[in-house]
Amino acid sequence: MDNSLAIFYLSLLLALLAVAGWAVVRQVFKTRKVESVLSRLQNKLQNDKCTTQEYYELGSIYLDKKLYTQAISLLQKALKAEDAGEETLAPIYNALGFAYFSQEQYDVAIRNYKEALKIVPDYVTALNNLGHVYEKKKLTAQALESYEEALKREPDNATAKRRAESLRKRLVPST
Template sequence: MDSVASPILYISLLLVLLGSVAFFVVRQVLKTRRIESALSRLQSKLNKEKGTAEEYYELGSILLEKRLFTQAIAQFQKAIKLETLEGQDLAAVYNALGFAYFAQEQYDLAIKQYKEALKLLPEYVTALNNLGHSYERKQLASPALECYEQALVIEPSNQTAKRRAESLRKRLVTSA
């Protein structure tokens, strides 16, 4: 009995493993197709006619995800230039623009964009975390710590801010 059960168990486990892998591959293919379809649709439309700020932001976000930072920056700037977005929506564009600059190691430009996002939405925790991270990359520990602490006041359970603030506090105590 054991000699028959072992191969059946092995084959069953192999089928479950292959089924799981197939599921994730199909899911990733569908996600990629959806993104590529949206990219194609938006690029086609925006090459023919002027788009909305939301369309430029959506295209910029897709390009950002594809790590095409320079192209993403251009789309985010077009969204801002239209002057139709405000509040949280405009803050999201500035935050994304800051992220694109950050990814290109243009930290001063990233900081400027994150600050614009925070002018519009002072409680924007993601922008605070991103601003703190930019300050860290510029070796400015004190302003970075201030950003993370401000994020923790707004969202005490923010794991990124907790981890980074703790690390910076240790670094500042050690260097003092």
Template sequence: MENSSYLVVYLGILLALLSVATFFVVRQVWVTRRVEVTLSDLQTKVSQQKGNALEYYELGSLLLDKKLFAQASTYLKKALKELPDDEVENSVLVHNALGYAYFAQEQFDLAIRQYNEALKIRPDYVTALNNLAHSYERKQLMPQALETYEKSLAAEPTNATAQRRAESLRKRLA
């Protein structure tokens, strides 16, 4: 009798674990499918007619997520061209995303230019500061990288990435 109760408990635990795993798999499939449909719809729309800045930005962002960096940069550049003059604040996000696309393609000078464009508009944009510093690091411009991480920490003292990287650079430069 005791063995059969262990078996029932074991099967119950196994069934619960399988149910949880199934939930997460189905959820991931649903999210992926939704992203693919959105991507397809946007690509179809902008190929048939001129898109707006938001559509180009969304399309570029989805392509960044899929690691299609060259395609993403094309759409992000279109987003910048289509962005109305009164939406300068939104261009910060596009410049940062475009910088990331260039960074991922190891085009560090272009990435640095885009991050600096974002920072001209919003000097305390911590994400662009961290990205700019990382680009400097990849170009072996360690003093500029440290200075940029310190600017990031001035804007957000609890920034774990900037804290960790700045400390590492201080040790390397000492």
């Protein structure tokens, strides 16, 4: 009886170690891939001009690393790049909005999110981000309007559902 219990615990421990090992190896490969892309893009940026997509990719990596000032600089270069087409501009404006939002420059963030929505009116991510920045500015009605617009375009959007429900509760006067 004691022997089988020890074998069970040992098996459980090995299973947990295997899962943890798999997670670590997966994270190492993911990080290595990002660092490889980062290195390649930084080298390209030093040697010649990058394309809109390359500026955007590098800016996105800097956003992930919370290097907002560098990200803003690269994303602005992406907007000015010669090959910048209409379809690529909306995600760039959205990313710029996120960078400014992260630095608590809410008005500039709003301007960038709205710019993204001018280009692609049904850009749900930008609508959610716009709602979030309105919430931070305590503009509850505008935030709710933004989330409801996102829900019109994507009814199953979990973020917009959750935030809109929360805001509706705040706006309804208690009796």
